[in-house]
Amino acid sequence: MSTHTDRLHDRKFVRTFFTTPTAVKGEDDSAKMLRRAAQLSGIEAPDVWVPDNEDATAPSMRDEGIENIIDVLSEHGADVPGEIHPRVVWHRESPETRYQGFQQILELADPENGAVEHLDGVVIPEVGDIDDWKKADEFITIVENEHGLEEGSLAMSVIVESGEAELALGDLREEMGKPSNNLERLFLLVDGEVDYTKDMRAITPTGELPPWPELRHNTSRGASAAGLIAIDGPYDDIRDVEGYHERMTDNQAKGMLGIWSLTPGQVVEANKSPLPPKNGSWLLEVDDREIELEAEDGRYVYEGDAIELEEAADDRYRLSVGGDEQELDGDELSQELLDLASYIPSLNDIVDSMEEFEAAKEAGKGAIAMERSATIAIDGVEVEISNDRMWDEATYQAAQTPITLFQDVYENRPDQHEDLEEMYGEDLVERAMVVG
Known part of the structure; x- marks a missing residue:
């Protein structure tokens, strides 16, 4: 029997979680943002690309959004350097929404549509308690069996956007590995502070989001205990590069080395941030x-x-x-x-x-x-x-974390080799790849 320590994904670290609307209304090509994102490479390309068929796409455009994901992945998926994990619709309190999410996954994973060979997994938003996570996992298992895919071949990431989901983090270690579920498919635990603030009924004098350091700590701890990867939520002030860096530095001290990126500029900053600096x-x-x-x-x-x-x-x-x-x-x-x-x-x-x-x-x-x-x-x-x-x-073991991160990036992102050698020099890159 599998245990919670069995990982079904190769990545040890994810620095960037980049979302893109799947269909933009009023454009001649509603998929143009997807096409542009699919062609990013090097330091400008994220570790995980998320065609976002939930919050980033209007409800009236979501059917077209699924079609666009399939079209773009069929054409460009093989050249996307990072992993591809579309976000589908889901809600812990809405059976109808959960069924719509199931239908979207079923369509995306259909081999006849030509996208599943480039699909690494799906992102499930608005999850609730651990039973809700199991529902999403079961739907994905059904999709895999329906289309003749290997069970566990599609990863599942969740967005922690409620108190229920935060409490579920403490159940993961016990639940993963039970023969009644395939929760080993879990990959990323992503914070969604906007909806979390709404769910917690929190108020600030300025109307801005609370910093929620406890949520970020709990997500990082849950990921560590279950062998997963923790990702912080979006930083909305896209012009505040200094603030984005401060947030990432604070996260990294909690063991949360990845962050949501809303723009290609944020992707570049977040790709570089956890790497050791060139100069002391x-x-x-x-x-x-x-x-x-x-x-x-x-x-x-x-x-x-x-x-x-x-x-x-x-x-x-x-x-x-x-x-x-x-x-x-x-x-x-x-x-x-x-x-x-x-x-x-x-x-x-x-x-x-x-x-x-x-x-x-x-x-x-x-x-x-x-x-x-x-x-x-x-x-x-x-x-x-x-x-x-x-x-x-x-x-020595503590010093290995930044080196292991560097090695993970180098092994999984060959498109960034040139960027890394330009940053550090070829000789240092070679030494960093063998130390430890």
Whole structure:
């Protein structure tokens, strides 16, 4: 018997979940947005493309939307570099809507229509408790049997848009693997904060969405426990690139490395965001904000006015941070700045450290100290900082996550090889693919 640890999908990570309307009213070609999205490649193409026959498409256009998905996949599906998971209609409280979703899946998966060979799965919105998830799974199983497809060949992703669905996340580990269902077909758990806010009857003074950090944590935890992949919901302010980055950074600290993308521009940002940076950088924390230092001629320069530093008499220094002034000797100053500083390692830094630890482990050492140092310049005064970090097996395993992500991207997205080599250099890419 299968267990909840059996994965029916190959991807370990998904960075981008890109939705496209399936039929646009008033256009000569109602499928033009689908055709455009199907031809994206490289860093502009998502890991998962979602022809969206639910919220993004008007109800009156959804029948035509299914026809458009079939036409576009038949023509362009073989060239789409990511996975293809259309979103169909569904609702936990509407048998009629669930039946419509079943009919849409049945049509999409019909081998005579020429699209199913390019279809990786379907996305089910508005799910409820775990019994509702099982209904969707059973419908997909029926479709597979109706069309002579292997059971489990179509993945199922769900959008968590209700309190019921959020509670169901805690049931997944127990339910998956039972012989009465095929829930091992589950792939992505996607947050839908807009409908979730409506379902929770939440109100904010500005009318904007609450941040819902608990939902994102619970979805990430549910995905981790069940061997699935967690994806954050859409970030509606498509011009706010900085805010989009902040959201992704916050998500990544929760283990949620993927996010919904609404535009090709967001796809590019989200494809790059979880990857280690090309160059390492030093930050200084000031007034609860982390400020990145400018790299200049081997130094890291602070250019703000919240920190002031000047030399005093007798090899001492006056340091002012947020208005609090101290007089320190050289060692004290180095330690004070070290306490304020943090480092974001580059891909090369991570690979170097892992290679060094692997060599030490092969030589019989269980732990080694690795030094990191920098010259920080503030108001023309240069200060050397340095610290040692102990690396053991646990540290090594933790460092593998960004490397495993990089390797997963490289293996599954050959269309991005050129982009990755341009970002990091061919030699570093080769080293990153064998370390770990």
